[in-house]
Amino acid sequence: MGLMDFIKKQFIDILEWQESGDGVLAWRYPMADNEIQYGASLTVRESQMALFINEGKVADVFVPGMYKLTTQTLPVLTYLKNWDKLFQSPFKSDVVFFSTRQQIDQRWGTQQPVTIRDKDFGAVRLRAFGNYAYRIVDPKKFFTEISGTRDTYTAADLDGQLRGLMLQHISDAVAQSGIAFLDLAANQIEFAKQLLAATAPSFEAIGLKLEGVTVQNVSLPEELQKILDQKIGMGMVGNDMGKFMQYQTAQAMPELAKGAADGGGGMAGSAMGLGAGVALGQVMAQNLAAGFQGSNAAAAGAAAAAAAAVMKPDEVMATLEKLADLKAKGILTEEEFSAKKAELLKKLV
Numbered sequence: 001m002g003l004m005d006f007i008k009k010q011f012i013d014i015l016e017w018q019e020s021g022d023g024v025l026a027w028r029y030p031m032a033d034n035e036i037q038y039g040a041s042l043t044v045r046e047s048q049m050a051l052f053i054n055e056g057k058v059a060d061v062f063v064p065g066m067y068k069l070t071t072q073t074l075p076v077l078t079y080l081k082n083w084d085k086l087f088q089s090p091f092k093s094d095v096v097f098f099s100t101r102q103q104i105d106q107r108w109g110t111q112q113p114v115t116i117r118d119k120d121f122g123a124v125r126l127r128a129f130g131n132y133a134y135r136i137v138d139p140k141k142f143f144t145e146i147s148g149t150r151d152t153y154t155a156a157d158l159d160g161q162l163r164g165l166m167l168q169h170i171s172d173a174v175a176q177s178g179i180a181f182l183d184l185a186a187n188q189i190e191f192a193k194q195l196l197a198a199t200a201p202s203f204e205a206i207g208l209k210l211e212g213v214t215v216q217n218v219s220l221p222e223e224l225q226k227i228l229d230q231k232i233g234m235g236m237v238g239n240d241m242g243k244f245m246q247y248q249t250a251q252a253m254p255e256l257a258k259g260a261a262d263g264g265g266g267m268a269g270s271a272m273g274l275g276a277g278v279a280l281g282q283v284m285a286q287n288l289a290a291g292f293q294g295s296n297a298a299a300a301g302a303a304a305a306a307a308a309a310v311m312k313p314d315e316v317m318a319t320l321e322k323l324a325d326l327k328a329k330g331i332l333t334e335e336e337f338s339a340k341k342a343e344l345l346k347k348l349v
Helices: 003-008 075-080 139-147 155-168 170-177 181-186 188-204 222-233 241-263 266-289 296-308 313-328 334-348
Strands: 011-015 024-028 035-044 048-054 057-062 065-068 094-099 103-109 114-118 122-136 152-154 208-219
Touching (some): 024 139, 035 048, 048 139, 057 075, 114 170, 122 170, 122 181, 152 155, 155 188
Parallel strands (some): 011 035
Antiparallel strands (some): 035 065, 048 057
């Protein structure tokens, strides 16, 4: 190095970072062509950590405090550069500061419904949203996996990746919570705890700690919301899904009779609809009066038998339409419908 180059070169004797705004996670001290003076002062404030980088590799890590930079306080850098105990010359090294403050009110949410499995309803589609908070706890891992050689890395740069991690673990959280799908909206705190537990390891893998998760809203599909409203209205039945489906059948009877009357064509259609509705309603009334005893198949079978015993051929066809509607609503299974269909068609022979 020439004399003039040496004179122009500036030697840094104070290293510190005064954060100028929220959301900055990592900031590289601007070295340019300058060198760090041996014995320079390093200040790492509370809610900060600092790394010394030698030729792209992490050397020494500093927690909050004030340091005099010597071979004693830079043991890894001293080893990497093969300095002896008498080294007292300026040196080059990259210095990166990290903010360890909590990054709060980070938002997550399902842009599209997430399909999950439920013990009562099989595959269902869930929408949910909330917020979360995190902080950097392992700057070495964060530097290696995320921020790298960038001069500045912000929470906004990381937002998409972290939201993806949250959404990726929603299904796991629902499964681990053991909460029935219909009860998720009323158990948001437990759902949030399970979402945190399921997602935290993915945050740790990139040097972060997931400090907290909230679930602000869980949206059920419209059809299941209607079922939830009905279930609330029959609280006496509890969680017995068989009895619930019987209750749902009883609730549907007026609509079935009305639909048959509207679509049956004149007085004959009204009579068929009314006859089918009355026959089915009588059987359901007997079941409900007995405390909802018997299975869905038995209730549907008794209804078909009662209706078929008094029906003419055109009434048999109308009853088949009603049973097809029950199957479409999920009240009858395919096997139950096929059996009743065969039984009723015999009446046409």
